[in-house]
Amino acid sequence: MTDPGRARLAALLARLGIAVEEVSHPPVFTVEEAAAHPHGLAGADTKNLLLRDTNRALFLVTLRADRRADLKALPALLGAKRFSFAPAETLMEALGVAPGAVTPLALVNDTDRRVTFALDRALARSERIICHPLVNTASVSITTADLLRLLAALGVAPRLIDLD
Numbered sequence: 001m002t003d004p005g006r007a008r009l010a011a012l013l014a015r016l017g018i019a020v021e022e023v024s025h026p027p028v029f030t031v032e033e034a035a036a037h038p039h040g041l042a043g044a045d046t047k048n049l050l051l052r053d054t055n056r057a058l059f060l061v062t063l064r065a066d067r068r069a070d071l072k073a074l075p076a077l078l079g080a081k082r083f084s085f086a087p088a089e090t091l092m093e094a095l096g097v098a099p100g101a102v103t104p105l106a107l108v109n110d111t112d113r114r115v116t117f118a119l120d121r122a123l124a125r126s127e128r129i130i131c132h133p134l135v136n137t138a139s140v141s142i143t144t145a146d147l148l149r150l151l152a153a154l155g156v157a158p159r160l161i162d163l164d
Contacts (some may be wrong), residue, residue: 005096005109012108016153020096020133020140027136029100030064034139041141043128048102050115052082058094062104063120063163070163077161078118097127100136104147107124107156111133117151119158 013020021041028034031047045065051074052058059078063069071083088099095102096109107117123129126144133140142150149156 001024003134005106007150009105009108009134012150016034016146016149018142018146018150020142020146022133022138024138027100028099034065038145039130039139041128041139042070042118042139043130044105044123044126046123046129046131048104048131050086050102051083052086052090053128054082054085058085058086058090058115060077060095060102060104060107060115061117061118062123063119064123067122067163073163074161077163078159097132097134098136101132101134103134104133104151105131105142106134107139107151107154110154110156113155116121116160117156118161121160122164123161124158130151 023041024039025038034106047063047065049061049069074079075083091097091099094110094114095106096108124144128143130139130141
């Protein structure tokens with residue numbers, strides 16, 4: 001981990017005693033591209049969306065990779081009027097990641113706590129989840145309990161939502 005965000009993430013994981021399994025792979029930008037590069041990690045693959053509402057509030061929504069995110073239903077679940085995908089500049093500004101590398105682990109870079117984090121309840125029931133470690137050239141497996149501990153250490157309380 002060489003960039004400041006990855007170094008900050010590694011330091012926090014170490015301080016909390018959280019171990020993750022990490023594998024490298026070619027750059028991927030979508031769930032479909034990631035599926036073409038089997039990682040062999042234990043856990044549920046994720047889909048991560050940084051959304052912006054009409055008031056420019058930001059929401060990071062994390063769900064199972066095999067689930068569909070209904071952008072018409074999501075606003076009602078999160079108290080917004082309408083969502084659009086946040087542009088690449090906003091990804092970098094708010095979470096310190098480029099397109100294809102959106103991950104709940106990037107909340108380590110949201111020092112101003114601008115982003116509301118929403119976690120699909122079905123994913124929260126998984127023992128382990130798989131996400132990117134701030135780059136789209138690697139994937140990590142982390143226990144859901146450890147992810148929640150990491151988020152608590154950051155002062156982030158996930159909003160559990162039902163996407164059924």
